[in-house]
Amino acid sequence: MAARTRYAPDRGLTVRMTATMFLLGLVFVAFIAAIIGIGTAYGASSSAIVLFAVVLGGGFAIGSLFYSDKIALVTAGAREVSPEDGPMARDLHAIVDRLCALADMPKPRVAIADTDMPNAFATGRNADHAVVCATTGLMRRLDKEELEGVLAHEMSHVAHKDVQVMTIASFLAIIAALLVRMAFYGELFGGGRRDNNQNAVPIWLILMAVSVVVYAISFLLIRLLSRYRELSADRSGALLTGQPSALASALQKVSGRIAQIPTKDLRTAQPLNAFFFAPAMHLSGGSGLANIFSTHPSLERRLEELNKIQKQLNQRAG
Amino acid sequence: MGFLDTLLGRTKPVQPKLDDLFALPSAAVTLDAGAGFKPTGSGSVCFRAAEGRSFADVQKDVQDLLNTSSHAEGGLPVEVSKDEYGFTWLISSRMSDELEALVTDLHAVNSSLVDNGFGPQLLCTLVAFRDDQERRLALIYLYKRGTFYPFAPLSGERRDNALELQVKGVIGDDLKWEQDLARWFPVWGAPGM
Numbered sequence: 001m002a003a004r005t006r007y008a009p010d011r012g013l014t015v016r017m018t019a020t021m022f023l024l025g026l027v028f029v030a031f032i033a034a035i036i037g038i039g040t041a042y043g044a045s046s047s048a049i050v051l052f053a054v055v056l057g058g059g060f061a062i063g064s065l066f067y068s069d070k071i072a073l074v075t076a077g078a079r080e081v082s083p084e085d086g087p088m089a090r091d092l093h094a095i096v097d098r099l100c101a102l103a104d105m106p107k108p109r110v111a112i113a114d115t116d117m118p119n120a121f122a123t124g125r126n127a128d129h130a131v132v133c134a135t136t137g138l139m140r141r142l143d144k145e146e147l148e149g150v151l152a153h154e155m156s157h158v159a160h161k162d163v164q165v166m167t168i169a170s171f172l173a174i175i176a177a178l179l180v181r182m183a184f185y186g187e188l189f190g191g192g193r194r195d196n197n198q199n200a201v202p203i204w205l206i207l208m209a210v211s212v213v214v215y216a217i218s219f220l221l222i223r224l225l226s227r228y229r230e231l232s233a234d235r236s237g238a239l240l241t242g243q244p245s246a247l248a249s250a251l252q253k254v255s256g257r258i259a260q261i262p263t264k265d266l267r268t269a270q271p272l273n274a275f276f277f278a279p280a281m282h283l284s285g286g287s288g289l290a291n292i293f294s295t296h297p298s299l300e301r302r303l304e305e306l307n308k309i310q311k312q313l314n315q316r317a318g
Numbered sequence: 319m320g321f322l323d324t325l326l327g328r329t330k331p332v333q334p335k336l337d338d339l340f341a342l343p344s345a346a347v348t349l350d351a352g353a354g355f356k357p358t359g360s361g362s363v364c365f366r367a368a369e370g371r372s373f374a375d376v377q378k379d380v381q382d383l384l385n386t387s388s389h390a391e392g393g394l395p396v397e398v399s400k401d402e403y404g405f406t407w408l409i410s411s412r413m414s415d416e417l418e419a420l421v422t423d424l425h426a427v428n429s430s431l432v433d434n435g436f437g438p439q440l441l442c443t444l445v446a447f448r449d450d451q452e453r454r455l456a457l458i459y460l461y462k463r464g465t466f467y468p469f470a471p472l473s474g475e476r477r478d479n480a481l482e483l484q485v486k487g488v489i490g491d492d493l494k495w496e497q498d499l500a501r502w503f504p505v506w507g508a509p510g511m
Contacts, residue, residue, distance in 0.1 A: 098403060100503075101463075104332045156329060160324060161324045165327075232326075236329040240329075243369050245369055315372070
């Protein structure tokens, strides 16, 4: 028996996300084809270089996937807490407990970062190794229901396996970036070996050009995918608590304060941006060029989507 | 959650499992015989109210329904309270030997929420017990898992873990227990205990 539900999937978002992933796959295939092309034209030496980049890049990706929780905690200066570690830890645990029971998820580890920057993140390669972290600045500024909204968003990242998805998506960009770097140094130091091949365009140059193009395109696609994942997490989180407006108000409170954060904090926070609740990097303007480079959708966009869920919850059950 | 749902970043709200709740009355008999805990007659349903008029209407209907039925039987009206985390508790109080009626009350709340499409909002249900030494115990039913766990609070937000495990052992197979101890979350100061 199918239970009555108010849940309706967001088809638009699904279509756009599928298209983005399809394009990423397409770039990947084109990249491989180009590499094979270069390999056949120039012989074995280039294949060895590409293989080296793939192995190195794969190592990076797997390493960052497996240690994502530890890396994130260290970078954010967070420590794991138990419910007995003071009133903040108690509340955080209580909220996470309730969200896990609502969503039927295993309970992630809970951490607190002692910084005034209001933010939260969830990371870890899967639900069993996940850790959810909130900063003291976030907990001071938000009331419990807003905090719950933010944590529900973070738990949705865990449920959607966003760390895995984004690591796989970034794999291509990592390899392309490695090849650009290797090609650059190869050009600097390996020049003498091509004397007998004067007429042809140097292999390094071609490899570098292809890699730069691939890197640029995949970078933009990854950012686009990241923004869609954020919208998905907003959506799932709001549906989980049934309180889209609590999340909306949290977003409004937090986004307003990001601009006040000292730059020192910003620099240390940057590598974590993709997994943060609201990115620490402040890009002015709600539209235009800044948007296509950002990891998170604009505040206006997120509020608009939450407003839709609000209406949906109020409709008659289907 | 399927592979496609993961890939597309969507989670369907989890529907509650309701049927296992009815195992409670027979388990209570075993609990009394084995550990001396008797039902206090009060129990509560905890859910996360969704915002908006729709949910408020459903909640009001449930309260009216329960009040009418308990009034007809000379019982107390249903209490409503909101805990510090924003969850709503509907508390039904019956006589201590009316556990079946209590479970029926609780089930009425479940089924009206589910019928109106708010099933995913259900968190847990709690039935309170007490022994001769006035020790407090609750059996908590997790809707999404369809499992029970014991909760025995002591003063100062401590739990009597030994008692909890003892209760689990005494009742044994009469209830479907939550095997993952990390999900035995405390509900400090839960209404109806």
